[in-house]
Amino acid sequence: MSQTQFYGTTTMPLTVRMRRSPFWERSHAAGAQGYITYNNMLIATGFHGPQEDYRHLKSAVQVWDVGVERQIEISGPDAGKLVQMSTPRDISRMGDDQCFYIPTVDGLGCMTNDPVLLRVEQDRYWVSIADSDQILFYKGVAAALQLRVSIHEPHVSPLAIQGPKADDLAARIWGDCVRDLRFFRWMHVDVNGQKMILARSGYSVQGGFELYFEGHEGAANLWDQLFEAGTDLDVRAGTPCQAERVEAGLLSYLSDITQDMTPFEAGLGAMCAMDKDVGCLGFAALKNKQSPNRQIRPIEIAGGPLPPQGTFWPVTAGGQTVGRVSSSCRAYDFDCNAGIALMNDSHWDPQTNVQVHTQDGPRDALVKEKFLGRTS
Amino acid sequence: MSQTQFYGTTTMPLTVRMRRSPFWERSHAAGAQGYITYNNMLIATGFHGPQEDYRHLKSAVQVWDVGVERQIEISGPDAGKLVQMSTPRDISRMGDDQCFYIPTVDGLGCMTNDPVLLRVEQDRYWVSIADSDQILFYKGVAAALQLRVSIHEPHVSPLAIQGPKADDLAARIWGDCVRDLRFFRWMHVDVNGQKMILARSGYSVQGGFELYFEGHEGAANLWDQLFEAGTDLDVRAGTPCQAERVEAGLLSYLSDITQDMTPFEAGLGAMCAMDKDVGCLGFAALKNKQSPNRQIRPIEIAGGPLPPQGTFWPVTAGGQTVGRVSSSCRAYDFDCNAGIALMNDSHWDPQTNVQVHTQDGPRDALVKEKFLGRTS
Numbered sequence: 001m002s003q004t005q006f007y008g009t010t011t012m013p014l015t016v017r018m019r020r021s022p023f024w025e026r027s028h029a030a031g032a033q034g035y036i037t038y039n040n041m042l043i044a045t046g047f048h049g050p051q052e053d054y055r056h057l058k059s060a061v062q063v064w065d066v067g068v069e070r071q072i073e074i075s076g077p078d079a080g081k082l083v084q085m086s087t088p089r090d091i092s093r094m095g096d097d098q099c100f101y102i103p104t105v106d107g108l109g110c111m112t113n114d115p116v117l118l119r120v121e122q123d124r125y126w127v128s129i130a131d132s133d134q135i136l137f138y139k140g141v142a143a144a145l146q147l148r149v150s151i152h153e154p155h156v157s158p159l160a161i162q163g164p165k166a167d168d169l170a171a172r173i174w175g176d177c178v179r180d181l182r183f184f185r186w187m188h189v190d191v192n193g194q195k196m197i198l199a200r201s202g203y204s205v206q207g208g209f210e211l212y213f214e215g216h217e218g219a220a221n222l223w224d225q226l227f228e229a230g231t232d233l234d235v236r237a238g239t240p241c242q243a244e245r246v247e248a249g250l251l252s253y254l255s256d257i258t259q260d261m262t263p264f265e266a267g268l269g270a271m272c273a274m275d276k277d278v279g280c281l282g283f284a285a286l287k288n289k290q291s292p293n294r295q296i297r298p299i300e301i302a303g304g305p306l307p308p309q310g311t312f313w314p315v316t317a318g319g320q321t322v323g324r325v326s327s328s329c330r331a332y333d334f335d336c337n338a339g340i341a342l343m344n345d346s347h348w349d350p351q352t353n354v355q356v357h358t359q360d361g362p363r364d365a366l367v368k369e370k371f372l373g374r375t376s
Numbered sequence: 377m378s379q380t381q382f383y384g385t386t387t388m389p390l391t392v393r394m395r396r397s398p399f400w401e402r403s404h405a406a407g408a409q410g411y412i413t414y415n416n417m418l419i420a421t422g423f424h425g426p427q428e429d430y431r432h433l434k435s436a437v438q439v440w441d442v443g444v445e446r447q448i449e450i451s452g453p454d455a456g457k458l459v460q461m462s463t464p465r466d467i468s469r470m471g472d473d474q475c476f477y478i479p480t481v482d483g484l485g486c487m488t489n490d491p492v493l494l495r496v497e498q499d500r501y502w503v504s505i506a507d508s509d510q511i512l513f514y515k516g517v518a519a520a521l522q523l524r525v526s527i528h529e530p531h532v533s534p535l536a537i538q539g540p541k542a543d544d545l546a547a548r549i550w551g552d553c554v555r556d557l558r559f560f561r562w563m564h565v566d567v568n569g570q571k572m573i574l575a576r577s578g579y580s581v582q583g584g585f586e587l588y589f590e591g592h593e594g595a596a597n598l599w600d601q602l603f604e605a606g607t608d609l610d611v612r613a614g615t616p617c618q619a620e621r622v623e624a625g626l627l628s629y630l631s632d633i634t635q636d637m638t639p640f641e642a643g644l645g646a647m648c649a650m651d652k653d654v655g656c657l658g659f660a661a662l663k664n665k666q667s668p669n670r671q672i673r674p675i676e677i678a679g680g681p682l683p684p685q686g687t688f689w690p691v692t693a694g695g696q697t698v699g700r701v702s703s704s705c706r707a708y709d710f711d712c713n714a715g716i717a718l719m720n721d722s723h724w725d726p727q728t729n730v731q732v733h734t735q736d737g738p739r740d741a742l743v744k745e746k747f748l749g750r751t752s
Contacts, residue, residue: 011410013421014686016631016702017507034387037413040507041628045389085520108520112512131393131416133509136488140516143483143657144461145410153635254416255392259529281519312389327394339715360383 007310007359009034018042021067021157030237038131044239051332054243057206058333061165062238064228066203066210069155071113072135075124078147081115083125085141086134086280088263088272088286089136091264095118099184099199102127103263103271104134107363111284112137112263114253114268116201118186120213124367126212128158130253141281157219159211161226165233172229174198178209192218203240205248205373243329247338247370248299256296256326256340265292265342293345294323297366299356301337307360314357315341315365322347325356334372343367384684385410391692394418397443398595414507427708431618432608433582434709437541438614439602442579443533444588448491448511451500452525454518459501461494461517462510464639464648470495475560475575478503479639479647480510480572485661487637488513488646490629492577494533494562494588498640502588504534506629517657533595538604541609542584548605550574556586568594579616581624581749584610594597619705623714625674625747632672632702632716641668641718669721670699674744675677677713681706683736690733691717698723701732701741711746719735719743 003026012035015220019041034042044065046053056062059288074082084091087102088109093098100117104127113134120125121170127134135153142149161170170178174189178198181187189211197212213219227235257266263286274290277283299315315323322344331338339356345356350369356361388411389514395410408420408521417700420441422429435604450458462466463478464485477492480503482749489510494502511529518525537546546554552563554574557563562575565587572590590596603611635641638650650666653659669750676690682704699719707714715732723730726745731738 007390009387009389010408010418011385011421013385013410013684015412016685016688016704017628018686032386032387036391038389042386045387106512112515113567133512136482136509136513138517139488140513141483141520144517144520226492252393308389309392310394311396312392 003292007308012205014042021065022213023065023157023159026220026223027065032237032239039070039129041070042066043068046239047237049156050243051330052239053238053278054237054332056234057163057204057238057241059242060236061161061162061163061208061230062233062236063223064160064162064238064240065157066160066240069128069158071154071156071212072127072129072138072151073124074127074149074151075148078148078149079125081279082138082147082149083127084144085281086137088274088278088280088283090273091117095185097185097187099186099201101271103185103266105263105280105282105286106137107285107287109262109280109282110259111257111263111266112259114251114257114266116121116202118197118199120197122325126156126171132253134170144359150363155215159213159222159315160202160208161215162202162204162208162238163206163210166206169226169233169235170198170209171211171231173225181209193220194218203250204244205250207245210276214304218292220367224349230367242327243332246327246329246332246340247334247372248374249340251296251340256342260376261342262286262289262292264290265295267296275316295345297343297348298371299325299339299341299354300366300368301325301328301339301356302364302366306337307358309358313353316348316357317349317352317354323353326344331372338372339365341367377695384686388419388670388694391416396443398589399441399599400536401535401594402599403441403613408613408667409526415446415478415505417444417446419444422615423613426619427525427706430617430708432610432612433539433614433620435540435582436610436612437537437539437545437606438612439599441533442536442547442616442618443551445504445508445534447530447532447588448503448505448514448527449500449530449735450503450514450525450527451559452523453499454523454525457655458514458518458523459503462488462513462658464650464654464656464659466649466654467493468520468654470496471561472655473561473563475562477560477647479642479644480513481639481658481662482513482658483657483661485638485665486635487629487633487639487642488635489658490627490642494573496573502532508629527667531591531663535598536578536584537587537590538567538578538580538584538614541580545606545609545611546574546585549601553590556709557585568599570594579626580620582620583611601663610692617669618703618706622703622705622716623707623710623748624750625716627672627716628703638662638665638668640666641671642649643672670720672719672723673719674747675701675715675717675730676742676744677701677704677715677732678740678742679713682713683703685734691719691723691727691730692733693723693730698730713747717743
């Protein structure tokens with residue numbers, strides 16, 4: 001049977017299982033062309049076609065319903081201890097206004113999620129998760145050790161404002177102070193009389209913000225405010241852009257990072273405090289896994305636009321499998337195909353020639369040193 | 377904005393995030409009309425339209441790719457202890473060949489999943505899960521307490537054979553011995569020279585089996601064997617049938633059972649060993665929650681066929697919200713609409729008149745004593 005069965009699109013009913021954020025109706029009405037589910041919620045796949053969404057994101061400003069970025073709120077005297085148990089990153093180094101990207105791991109040092117951590121106040125944390133029920137890990141540890149914590153998913157629905165004109169748009173709503181906000185730092189802003197967290201963060205490299213919108217009231221109003229204030233900036237509804245994030249090497253948990261990978265394999269070793277045990281339950285296991293024999297690498301795939309990718313694509317050299325491509329795209333601005341690959345150490349050096357096996361046949365490919373459009 | 381935005385169908389790309397079982401290509405080629413994701417895998421939504429799939433399931437035999445029912449394998453000296461920590465059901469009462477439905481709970485007694493447990497050999501369990509990362513709960517507890525267990529998701533992809541002619545079909549493959557298999561018991565069968573588990577179970581009330589298919593090799597062959605052997609039985613590809621399971625009251629985790637509900641609220645109190653602490657981490661919390669003030673009830677909704685349900689439907693009486701409908705269907709054989717409702721104690725008695733608010737307007741409805749097509 002042809003492997004072509006594995007790609008394309010399908011029909012999905014919108015069911016009770018698929019939760020929606022308070023921004024969902026506005027975003028949907030703006031013309032979302034399709035959805036996937038993520039953390040049991042709907043997230044749009046695009047609005048005006050892949051290339052136009054990409055061009056627009058890189059030149060103007062978009063508002064994204066990223067309510068799928070659920071928060072796990074952990075509060076109480078043992079909250080910090082519990083969070084630290086889940087990650088090798090030393091959270092004692094996190095500033096009060098900092099957003100801290102934390103690889104989370106199990107007892108074997110394998111990744112369970114890759115959230116962003118915020119300490120919203122003393123002994124109260126938000127773990128802003130990728131697509132897994134990380135809350136069950138925390139609940140398991142807390143119940144086993146009878147920790148003095150409370151754990152729940154609050155009604156928080158992040159709204160992203162992304163693109164080169166994001167500062168202009170945000171400044172029109174919350175004032176010029178937002179321009180001074182540093183990368184991965186947060187501040188409080190007023191949203192219809194309520195104090196909410198605005199962070200300089202987001203799942204693109206075009207710059208912008210994420211508002212941690214609380215509750216349901218006023219969501220549609222805020223959406224409309226943003227679109228009224230941004231008309232001359234060509235503000236549009238958007239969603240994380242596959243081409244933009246893949247060319248830039250923004251990793252996706254369950255695509256690029258899988259549950260069998262360590263932070264070292266994911267290229268996140270610099271985040272791991274390995275000199276001393278800061279309290280991560282996976283520390284002992286990670287100690288022995290600091291020298292991985294496979295790791296994530298940028299890859300450039302030759303030829304014209306790629307077929308849609310529906311499964312991992314094997315990477316071979318001399319007939320041997322030496323890696324897999326987990327994400328791929330047409331990097332329109334660079335007139336090439338970009339991919340994210342998990343490469344064996346034998347073939348992970350920059351400029352190594354390999355082949356990538358798509359469902360439509362093999363392509364020549366080259367391991368790269370850096371992802372596109374990034375300085376580091 | 378109209379609530380009609382909340383139902384209907386959408387377009388979903390088939391991506392790397394959506395894993396497929398080894399039966400997926402065969403099932404897809406048989407004409408799956410759409411998919412949802414479940415445990416990060418694809419499961420078909422239907423093949424020949426809701427009514428025809430329902431009629432056929434109740435009169436013939438279907439083969440279902442239910443690879444989304446992932447297994448969590450827990451092995452080692454503390455395996456039984458760890459499983460028991462997750463559930464109030466006393467697993468010491470489970471027979472060696474038994475399939476044990478276990479509500480799993482967190483430290484507050486709220487449901488984290490509703491799996492079926494098998495002890496595949498001494499100190500080795502399979503937890504056959506509904507849609508949540510229950511594995512993270514086990515990993516959290518195991519890491520926190522340094523339990524002597526190994527936890528992983530094995531390559532096991534259940535294949536269901538469901539319908540009144542399921543015995544005939546299974547007997548043609550594995551012999552008449554399968555006819556003697558009792559409900560929720562399992563036996564070993566030979567599949568292309570490999571010993572695998574066949575259970576009398578499945579997510580319908582039409583009778584049948586689930587084969588816990590291991591690995592990938594031979595899956596397509598087995599599928600073809602079943603279809604060749606069952607031609608005169610009118611065997612077809614199928615998938616869990618919403619109308620059949622809703623009218624019969626088979627609950628769905630994340631639809632009917634949500635993470636904020638206790639087993640008592642889900643009507644699973646009889647599964648909970650509350651006389652003594654068998655080792656469940658949620659035992660103390662559950663002790664105080666044995667008398668819920670809301671519980672799942674069958675409901676009959678008046679009028680013609682219902683609109684598709686995309687969100688919970690409020691249930692009211694005298695203008696007050698007294699419950700919610702989480703699943704609904706046309707119960708074709710009974711010429712009525714059936715639903716699964718979570719009802720407040722004030723209105724959960726059989727024959728209570730209420731109103732159900734669909735996106736197309738309110739309907740009269742009646743709380744029922746029993747689900748349809750079931751004797752208990």
